[in-house]
Amino acid sequence: MTKRKRRSSAPGSALSELGLDDRQQRVVVWSVVAVGVLAIALVLTLTVNAIGGAPPQPARAAGGVVGEGLPASFQYWPGLKELAPIGDRKADAAPLTAREVFGARTLTAGKVTLRRLTARLDQSCAGAVWGADLTDALAEAGCSQAVRGLYATADGVYVAQYTLFNLQDAEAAETLARSLGSLYRGAWVQPLESARARFGAYSEANAYVLGHYLGVTWIGRADGAEPGERDDFIMLDLAVREAEKALFRRVVKVAGVPSEPAPPPGPADTAQPSEEPPTEPGATPAASAPQPSATAASPPTLPAP
Numbered sequence: 001m002t003k004r005k006r007r008s009s010a011p012g013s014a015l016s017e018l019g020l021d022d023r024q025q026r027v028v029v030w031s032v033v034a035v036g037v038l039a040i041a042l043v044l045t046l047t048v049n050a051i052g053g054a055p056p057q058p059a060r061a062a063g064g065v066v067g068e069g070l071p072a073s074f075q076y077w078p079g080l081k082e083l084a085p086i087g088d089r090k091a092d093a094a095p096l097t098a099r100e101v102f103g104a105r106t107l108t109a110g111k112v113t114l115r116r117l118t119a120r121l122d123q124s125c126a127g128a129v130w131g132a133d134l135t136d137a138l139a140e141a142g143c144s145q146a147v148r149g150l151y152a153t154a155d156g157v158y159v160a161q162y163t164l165f166n167l168q169d170a171e172a173a174e175t176l177a178r179s180l181g182s183l184y185r186g187a188w189v190q191p192l193e194s195a196r197a198r199f200g201a202y203s204e205a206n207a208y209v210l211g212h213y214l215g216v217t218w219i220g221r222a223d224g225a226e227p228g229e230r231d232d233f234i235m236l237d238l239a240v241r242e243a244e245k246a247l248f249r250r251v252v253k254v255a256g257v258p259s260e261p262a263p264p265p266g267p268a269d270t271a272q273p274s275e276e277p278p279t280e281p282g283a284t285p286a287a288s289a290p291q292p293s294a295t296a297a298s299p300p301t302l303p304a305p
Helices: 011-017 022-052 081-086 098-102 132-140 170-183 233-255
Strands: 073-077 106-109 112-122 145-152 158-166 204-210 213-221
Touching: 073 170, 081 233, 098 112, 098 145, 098 158, 098 233, 106 233, 112 158, 112 233, 132 170, 145 233, 158 233, 170 204, 170 213, 204 233, 213 233
Parallel strands: 073 204
Antiparallel strands: 106 112, 112 145, 145 158, 158 213, 204 213
């Protein structure tokens, strides 16, 4: 009885049966080994990523969508002694209104004139910003209100937003202003939405301690370009800060006398009959309140950053 020869299971035998010589067999074997090593490395990489999570994505620069919009630069300025009478919310307990801060249709400084596009009052400060760290900082500062106003020039070249936070006291405002010096890189104010203006890739911001309030200006070109020689961002910032006149009127109400002589009224304070002033959510239309007998001064200007 003849025994059958056992077929060899070695790879070389199988490759020999395919008609490959020794050199071709070595090439095939090393190719298979290399593919196996790459497959193992790929599996390990996917496993590590699944455990550690994907790397954080940088914040986008364009404004107008929740979670978007970061200024390229930020500076803050300490409080002014003229606003000491409203350095604590206990002495200035009346809540802010959008009409009070952004009632004027236009704001002007030098050759820059801004026209109001929209305004909004948030009783929850968390609704006016994005970023958990900034939300927490506002809560620690005792923020009770955030009122925002969005403006643009008539030609649509420049856009500016002013945000006023109602905080516990001047110390809380100073602390929040300093914190924004680092927080602005990953958290910021929500831009108000408007079809006529939005922030682009480049913008600048400043924060001003104003008694127990913190005012934040956010300015830029609507096309997102960096400012050139003809772009006067200093005047643009000063123009949107005309909204701070509301706080100087509060100083008059608390202290009883203006801090310094007021300038003559200009077009920035003249409300136009063709456009209604901003209203509060759920409020009913009301007649304009009479102006106080004493006129508040414009806020002192600060040196350029």
